[in-house]
Amino acid sequence: MAGWTTRHWLRRGVAATLLVLAVLGSVGAWAMLRSSRISDELVNRRSPALVNAVRLESALLNQETGVRGYGLTGRREFLTPYTEGVAAERQAVGRLEEVLRGGDDLADLAAVRKAAGTWQERIARPVSGSSAPAALTLSAQRAEEGKTEFDAVRKALKDQQSRLQQERQNAAAALRRATVLRNWTLAVDAFVVAVVAALVFEALRRGITRPLEQVGAGARDVARGRFDRRIAVTGPADIRQLAVDVDGMRTRLVDELAFSEEARRLLDEQTAELKRSNTELEQFAYVASHDLQEPLRKVSSFTQLLQRRYGGQLDERADQYIAFAVDGANRMQVLINDLLAFSRVGRVHNDHATVDLDEVLRRTLDTLSIPIEETDAEVTFDPLPVVVGDATQLGMLWQNLLSNSLKFRDPGRRPEIRVSARRDGDVWEFGVGDNGIGIAPEFRDKVFVIFQRLHTREAYPGTGIGLAMCKKVVEFHDGSIGIDPDHSPGTRVVFTLPCADVAQEPESSGSSESPESSESLARESLS
Known part of the structure; x- marks a missing residue:
């Protein structure tokens, strides 16, 4: 029984x-x-x-x-x-x-x-x-x-x-x-029926109602935070099993709570370490933008002077060494500027406001007017919407995507760049497609990793940071970015941004640079 x-x-x-x-x-x-x-x-x-x-x-x-x-x-x-x-x-x-x-x-x-x-x-x-x-x-x-x-x-x-x-x-x-x-x-029948009803009621109360009330009271105590309260195990076998299961859940909650407390302690330590690391990163960015720039400019200037004054006067091996030194100094300067631009995304440039993407795109096309004329490229675009974001970062996004389309063009045909926009629910989906050399399927995710290059510097110059910066800008604006696998020939980069009527404006962390200096920095970081 x-x-x-x-x-x-x-x-x-x-x-x-x-x-x-x-x-x-x-x-x-x-x-x-x-x-x-x-x-x-x-x-x-x-x-x-x-x-x-x-x-x-x-x-x-x-x-x-x-x-x-x-x-x-x-x-x-x-x-x-x-x-x-x-x-x-x-x-x-x-x-x-x-x-x-x-x-x-x-x-x-x-x-x-x-x-x-x-x-x-x-x-x-x-x-x-x-x-x-x-x-x-x-x-x-x-x-x-x-x-x-x-x-x-x-x-x-x-x-x-x-x-x-x-x-x-x-x-x-x-x-x-x-x-x-x-x-x-009939009287005895009525009395016996009343006694049986009382016995049934009492049996239900003792065997079912009271054990369930005890389980419920224990569960409520646990829900209020009394994790040391054990669940009473009484009643029929299934109710006792229910009490055991609830007590097991309480024990599991106690274990998970202890684990979460330990995890929170470790997280606090990691957060403190991350703050320290970010502080060091900001100090490094300051050093890179000020202390390293001046010696690097001196090295570059004097190597260039050495190349102009003694070029042709020494042997061929000396001229080659001087050329290597000049090229290395220049590439180091470009790399430092690109790293600074990448680190400032979401940290320095964070002025969220309504941005007319149509106007930002036109300014970007004006900035790229010379390479567009040199390559005889045809650029078309749909009417673009107004979104909530940082105008400087969105300008860097357009500039990097359009520059990549111009850089990785197919020598055998005229470059054609198409910018599209369509609304999909609560987001805008944008596309920048071209008819260039394209990206192999196995490299479509790799191109968004910083410093990942698919070609040599001799074939296509750059530091391999452009698309990584685009990914960081889009994700900072709560969007996503990827390569359209169905576009051919060439490459089509697709990214999304929240619509202005549903986007939530984050708190601004301020900017320490003017828009003009930021835009000039973005032009320097083209890959």
Whole structure:
């Protein structure tokens, strides 16, 4: 029984309750059926039998009165009671035979009918069938015999009525006892039903309701933060299993909480370390933009002076070394500027406001007007929307994408650049497509990694930071960027930006440079 679940307890309880109710119902039905049967016996048999026995006695008395009056007076009108009595006798006898059929009381009726028949044969019919003088003579002759015969009729009637009266009294007493038994049975049934209902209620309260309340109270305590509160395990097997599962969940929460506390502590340490690292990065950016720029410019200037003054005066190997030094200084300066531009995305340039991309694109095209003319490129674009963002960063985005399309053009055909824009729900989807040399499928994700180059510097100049900067700008504006795999020939870069009516403006961290200096820095960082 310890392993019984709520379903088992309910099944057994319902079965036991139904059994008790079936027994009580059977006893009650038997008591009611017995009371109804005795009542029917009394109403439909005993009482009608006694009533008709009395009617039979009255009919015979009427016959005796009529025959005696006619025998004493000779007047025919005295026979009226006799005639009516004969008809009433037949009716009473017929009713008695009907209600007494199949019982022992028919013997009493037979005795009455025999005595009455003897009297009628010897006295009633001879006197009533004679003329008035003959009736007077016959009545006087048989007066003693008639009295004797009718006394026998009276005795038979008395015996019949006495028996019927006794049987009726017995039936009435039995009915009273059956009624009392029925009432007590129904009362006991009601009491037992009430006791069973109370037991069922108490069993449900102790076996199901209270254990569930304890589990619920423990769960609520855990939800309020009392993770040390153990869940009480009581009740049927399934409720105990539920309590064990909830307690296991509490234990798991305690373990997860301890783990999360440790993780939060480590995260706080890493955050502090990250702040320190960012501070060092800002210091490095400051050094790179100020302290390193001046010595680098001196190295570049003096190597260029050395190249101009002593070019051709030394041997060929010396000229080659000087050329290497000049090229390395220049590339170092470009690389430092690109790294500065990359590090400033989202840190220095963070002035979010409504930006007309159409105007930003036109300014970018003006900036790139010389390379566009030199390559005879055709640039077309759709009307561009207004978005929320940083105008300087979005200008760097357009400039890098358009410059890449111009740089990686196919020498065999005229460059064609197409800028598209369409709204897709809560975002704008932009595309910059060209008919250049394209990007192989296996390199479509690699091109957005900083310093990742697919070509040598001799083939295509640059530092490999342009698309990495585009990815950082787009993600800073809560968008995404990728390569369209279905565009051919050439490359089509697709990126998204939130619409101005759903974009949330982040807090501005300020800018330490003017837009003019930022735009000049963006032009220097072209890859």
